[in-house]
Amino acid sequence: MSIEADFAIINANELVTLKGSSNKPRVKEYMREIGIIHDGAVAVKDGKIVAVGPTREVLGKLEKGFESIDASGKLVTPGLIDPHVHLIFAGSRAHELEQMSAEGVPYLEIKERGGGMPTTLKQTAEMSTQDTIRKTARILDTMLIHGTTTIEAKSGYEMTFEGELRQLEIIQTLHKIHPIDLVSTFCAQGITPEYETRKDELTDDIVDRWIPEIGKRKLAEYADAFCEKGYFNLDQSKRMLEAGRKHGMKLRIHADWLVHSGGAKLGAELGVISADHLIFTPKADIKALVKSGTVGVFLPTSPFCYVGRYAKAREIIDAGLPVALATDVSAANWCESMQMMQALAILRMKMTAAEALTAATINAAHSIERAHEIGSLEVGKVADIVIFDALDHRYFAYHYGINLAEKVFKNGRLVAQQGRRTP
Numbered sequence: 001m002s003i004e005a006d007f008a009i010i011n012a013n014e015l016v017t018l019k020g021s022s023n024k025p026r027v028k029e030y031m032r033e034i035g036i037i038h039d040g041a042v043a044v045k046d047g048k049i050v051a052v053g054p055t056r057e058v059l060g061k062l063e064k065g066f067e068s069i070d071a072s073g074k075l076v077t078p079g080l081i082d083p084h085v086h087l088i089f090a091g092s093r094a095h096e097l098e099q100m101s102a103e104g105v106p107y108l109e110i111k112e113r114g115g116g117m118p119t120t121l122k123q124t125a126e127m128s129t130q131d132t133i134r135k136t137a138r139i140l141d142t143m144l145i146h147g148t149t150t151i152e153a154k155s156g157y158e159m160t161f162e163g164e165l166r167q168l169e170i171i172q173t174l175h176k177i178h179p180i181d182l183v184s185t186f187c188a189q190g191i192t193p194e195y196e197t198r199k200d201e202l203t204d205d206i207v208d209r210w211i212p213e214i215g216k217r218k219l220a221e222y223a224d225a226f227c228e229k230g231y232f233n234l235d236q237s238k239r240m241l242e243a244g245r246k247h248g249m250k251l252r253i254h255a256d257w258l259v260h261s262g263g264a265k266l267g268a269e270l271g272v273i274s275a276d277h278l279i280f281t282p283k284a285d286i287k288a289l290v291k292s293g294t295v296g297v298f299l300p301t302s303p304f305c306y307v308g309r310y311a312k313a314r315e316i317i318d319a320g321l322p323v324a325l326a327t328d329v330s331a332a333n334w335c336e337s338m339q340m341m342q343a344l345a346i347l348r349m350k351m352t353a354a355e356a357l358t359a360a361t362i363n364a365a366h367s368i369e370r371a372h373e374i375g376s377l378e379v380g381k382v383a384d385i386v387i388f389d390a391l392d393h394r395y396f397a398y399h400y401g402i403n404l405a406e407k408v409f410k411n412g413r414l415v416a417q418q419g420r421r422t423p
Contacts, residue, residue: 003050006412007067008043009385010055012076014392015040017052018362018376025295025322025366032354034393035376040076044383047412052377069407071387075395077357078377079149079384079410080338081364084276084297084326086187087153087174088136088167091123093331100306107258107306107332108230117157117190120331124157133170139329140178142336145416147405149384150181152252152368154224156189157331159202161210168219179415183368185222185252186214188232188240203236207243215247222273223249227263234262241270250369256280257302268292274367276326278311279303286319295367296321298359299328300344301335313349324364325356339396339404346397353394383412 017035018026026033041058043051043066051058096115099105110116127135143151153174155167168184175182188206195202214220223244225237232240241251250273255263257277267275268288275281275289276297289296296316303310317323325341335341342356351359365375373382387407388395395404408416415422 002063003061005043005045005050005062005066007069008041008058008062009069009071009076009387010041012040012071013073014038015042015076016357016393017378018078018358019378021362021376022371025363026358027320027322028317031317031358032352034354034357042076042377042385044412047383049377049379049381049383052379073391075388075390075392077386078361078375079386080147080360081375082143082148082151082326082338083274083324083364083367084299084328085151085153086156086330088132088170089120089124089157089331090127091120091331093119097305097333111230118193120157121159121190121192125163129166129170133173136174137178139336140174140180141421144180144408145405145419145421146337146339146403147386147408148180148338149410150370150374152185153182154185154187156187159190159192164210168214172219179410184220185224186220187224189226191231199232199236203239207239211243211247215249220249222252224252224254226254227261227266228254228257229259229261234266238266252276264289267294273369278316279307279309286316286321290320295363296323297326297367298323298345299326300341300349301328301333304344305333310349313351317355322363322366323359324367325359340400342396343400353397357393383409385409
């Protein structure tokens with residue numbers, strides 16, 4: 001029986017399917033098995049994938065009348081997924097990044113001097129909603145043209161009751177009007193100056209007032225806590241995350257970014273969906289995350305920019321923890337490209353190219369619980385597809401620093417081409 005299709009991408013030098021992992025993420029050596037089809041094709045109808053395989057085989061199944069898109073000499077992959085984004089912020093902290101990288105001033109020392117996150121909280125609160133939407137839409141445009149089709153989007157850069165509601169409402173608005181799908185997270189992150197010595201009081205307010213209202217309005221799918229030195233401690237983080245769960249949110253956690261905070265162990269105890277950073281996480285806590293079914297999310301930009309030390313990717317992968325990659329777009333370090341994350345993971349974290357692509361697609365999908373819909377090229381899944389101007393998946397670390405995404409399809413619609421949004 002022949003298959004109807006709106007279009008088919010054919011003759012791909014390398015079509016990476018990542019098939020077979022919708023039910024659970026890839027771990028250990030399975031992260032290197034990415035389902036490559038040479039001279040591959042993928043056909044799409046009404047926004048869904050209807051055929052995948054060698055070009056001759058796919059063309060033999062299709063009815064006439066579809067559009068052919070030639071991907072000769074190109075790499076075709078699922079749409080890239082970015083599962084850790086501090087999306088909404090105002091102002092610039094470029095000068096602080098220079099202080100950290102060139103002068104060696106520690107992140108927490110800059111905060112003690114009056115800079116860091118409190119600066120962003122003030123500037124973000126002062127930006128109008130319309131200006132915030134316009135600025136954030138431009139960030140999303142840049143992500144899209146680089147091949148990202150789904151993100152997890154956090155609040156956290158106002159950290160007042162009204163400000164966090166506003167941020168989550170903006171995320172909902174952008175989800176409706178922008179091609180990229182946004183998965184919303186309330187993130188207890190920054191601490192305004194008046195609460196710097198009263199963090200327990202702030203935690204009380206978040207638990208008793210903020211989270212119940214966020215849950216009531218269904219503004220966030222996840223709750224996240226910045227469990228780090230100088231921010232929220234273990235007890236405060238636990239209280240907020242438990243409140244999030246009580247009010248209908250699933251859980252994520254920032255863990256062991258600046259020091260060994262114990263955040264990963266807490267995440268394992270709570271059964272969080274993802275534990276992110278893991279730079280200073282000891283082996284015992286990684287094992288606990290494996291048992292809890294958590295996905296570890298690596299964020300290569302912060303070590304690249306100023307922390308210096310990367311998560312121990314080889315050790316963590318070998319321990320059996322499924323890992324994903326994310327950009328960590330934020331006011332502190334700002335890179336929208338998941339292509340660049342793969343390059344850093346390969347060149348600085350000793351991950352293989354196949355592992356990095358797995359981490360940027362199907363495992364990232366699992367970290368936001370969307371793996372049955374996106375993250376691989378399989379019949380029935382959403383047609384989020386990227387054609388890269390690259391011979392194969394190893395090119396992200398070989399021809400880096402530029403945008404290799406030639407065409408980006410979201411829900412079967414061409415949304416970006418040659419580095420530009422399409423109408």
